Amino acid sequence: MEVIGSTGFLISAFAYFIFILLILAARNHTLTGKLLFISSTLLFASSLTAALQSKQGFSLMVVLSLETFKVMTWSVLIICTQNNISTVRKLFADHHIQKYLIVSISLSIACWLMTFIASNGGKYLFSLFLLLNLWLLVLLEQLYRNADVKAKWALWSLIIGLGIITVFDFVLFAQAAMVNQLDFSYWYARGYIATIAMPLILISTRRIKDWSVNVFVSREVVFYSSMLLISGLYLLLLAVAGYLINYFGGAWGDVISIAFVILGGTVLAALLMTEKLRREVKVFITKHFFANKYDYRIEWLKSIEKLEIGTPDDHYHTATHIICSSLNIKKAALIKKQSEGNYQCMYQQNLPIDKGHLTELTGVDIFCQQQGWIIDVREFASIEQSYPELTLDVEFCRTQHIDIIVPIFTGKTLYGFFLLALPAEQGLLNWEDRDLLFALSKQLSNYVSLNEANESLAESKQFEAFHRMSAFLIHDLKNVQAQLGLISSNAKRHRDNPAFIDDVFETIESATSRLDKVLDQLRNKQVLESKEESINVSEVIKQVVAQRNIQLPTIQVIIESEVSLMIERETFASVLNHLLQNAQEATNDQGWVKISSTEVNNSLVIVIQDNGSGMTEEFIKQRLFKPFDTTKGNAGMGIGVYEAKQFIESVGGTIKVNSFENEGSLFEITIPCRNEHSLVKI
Secondary structure, X not given: OHHHHHHXXXXXXXXHHHHHHHHHHHOOOOHHHHHHHHHHHHHHHHHHHHHHHHHHOOOHHHHHXXXXXXXXXXXXXXXXXXXXXXXXXXXXXXXXXXXXXXXXXXXXXXXXXXXXHOOOOHHHHHHHHHHXXXXXXXXXXXXXXXXXXXXXXXXXXXXXXHHXXXXXXXXXXXXXXXXXXXXXXXXXXXXXHHHHHHHHHHHHHHHOOOOOOOOOOOOOHXXXXXXXXXXXXXXXXXXXXXXXXXXXXXXXXXXXXXXXXXHHHXXXXXXXXXXXXXXXXXXXXXXXXXXXXXXXXXXXXXXXXXXXXXXXXXXXXXHHHHHHHHHOOOEEEEEEEEEOOEEEEEEEEOOOXXXXXXXXXXXXXXXXXXXXXXXXXXXXHHOHHHOOOOOOOXXXXXXXXXXXXXXXXXXXXXXXXXXXXXXXXXXXXXXXXXHHHHHHHHXXXXXXXXXXXHHHHHHHHHHHHXXXXXXXHHHHHHHHHHHHHHHHHXXXXXXXXXXXXXXXXXXXXXXXXXXXXXXXXXXXXXXXXOOEEEEEHHHHHHHHHHHHOOOOOOEEEEEOEEEEEEEEHHHHHHHHHHHHHHHHHHOOOOOOEEXXXXXXXXXXXXXXXXXXXXXXXXXXXXXXXXXXXXXXXXXXXXXXXXXXXXXXXXXXXEEEEEEEOOOEEEEEEEEEOOOHHHEEEO
16 A cells, blocks of 8 residues: 555656646746746655655654645635735735735644644644645635636636645545544545646646736625535534444445545536536525615615606606616617517617617527527627527627617517617626516516507597597588488478478578588597587477478477576587487388477476387397497498487486387486576476
């Protein structure tokens, strides 16, 4: 075993001797280059001393003393690389270096003294190496996590190589601290482990030119100290396993020890190399152990305030302004998807977009419909694998200054995108930025869709009003045509009758008045409202009946009360005219139609009755008062009775219908009088 171990240490010493020569040949005179030379020299010296120790018979303490300086030097090198320390003056002025040196040197002196003073002092020394290696693991993890994408490519081999050595030593000294002695089956393997790590460290020294790394330090340092948690769990597991083996009378075996080494190496590699696992752990820790970056209550109140201030006819501007204020940026655009491959820029805020090239968003459209992700263009440009199956022209985004693409969904349908331009100094989006943008985009999607729906509804109402006006105008024209048609059809029989001539002139005068009203409404593009005036109800009834009596059957008038009423005269007369016309058309020439007027409980009651064809109860309930539903075919508009009901109810009255098929119909109109002086009885 000693021969195998010594051979491994000799191989390691030779490997690092070559490594030192390569460093000297590179003539790297920077501080980190010198520290790398010292670290490699200490590693070479440690391996050579360990190889000679068993043959020369000197104390193992010599090797361990070199190991102490080696671990501390590697740690200082990692801190210098992480903090871009380039001179000796900066080295001793940096507070990170100062803290590490003070703690590690003080701890080393104390543990070395206890080694020689205490009876079981070995455990203090082993605990020292346990802590030094643990802290080196933490530094390695921080270095890799905080490096940018390019630096990670150069550093990964150094992290793995030095990490293998450090994890192995951590396991070795953890076990030694528990049993107060080294396991030499592990000790003799150290040379081979160091030899395997050398080429990996060499690769990084060739890749890293100035040994400086762009570092971002934040609260995520909690996640970066995951090595402390993993190491603590490892020691706890080690203690439990040792207790159980001791309890059952067993002894540590090589298989169990090797299993723990493999476990430690696997966890280290997984955390360092698996990006997905790293992100999931980081998000979990940040979500559950930190206050949120954004106070959603405040963010939501700010958004509500902006929505209230924004005008409904400028909702695209309001939505874009809110999404910009969430990230404190000034440049953005709102793009709406009109159809497949067709996009329209609805609003631009300090971000000029080439509208002729918006078809470049087709790939983003397909990707977002599948994944629903917010796209950081800068991240995609660095790591395309972060957005699998995304097709995006990065050069187009750069020329248009598009950094972030936020999909907008209405339900599960893609509405469009917010295109955002970020300041150059702003970093990549984290999960909190994405959560906030996603929540805002959902709410702003509802806001924009609601306003668009309101616009469509307003347009529909305008069309509805236009069609409604047209229908009523046509209805009035039809009534005029009917009146003139009656004159024409009865002219041959009654042209010599003076009463007929008087009715003709009266009808023409009424028709002229109606046509003037229709022309005014067409000029103003709206139905003109008549003004209320005080009318004598009986006079209006008689006037309408006189106009209708040109047609058979003639109408009988029964006036029981003279009533003065404040009402729109023309509309009131039109309602009576239409109901009487319907009664006449439903009754044959030998039948009868009656209209009566009376006062009941301070209300005007008008009854129109005929003995015509009548109506079914089903027709009265489902069709009679329904607009644009007529039984007269092309001759009718289906709005006469509907208009009558609407008008009567608008003045607080009611209209009731009783009818039996083939027996006749009765319409009862009740209109409350507004004061007791409105009624005058005769």
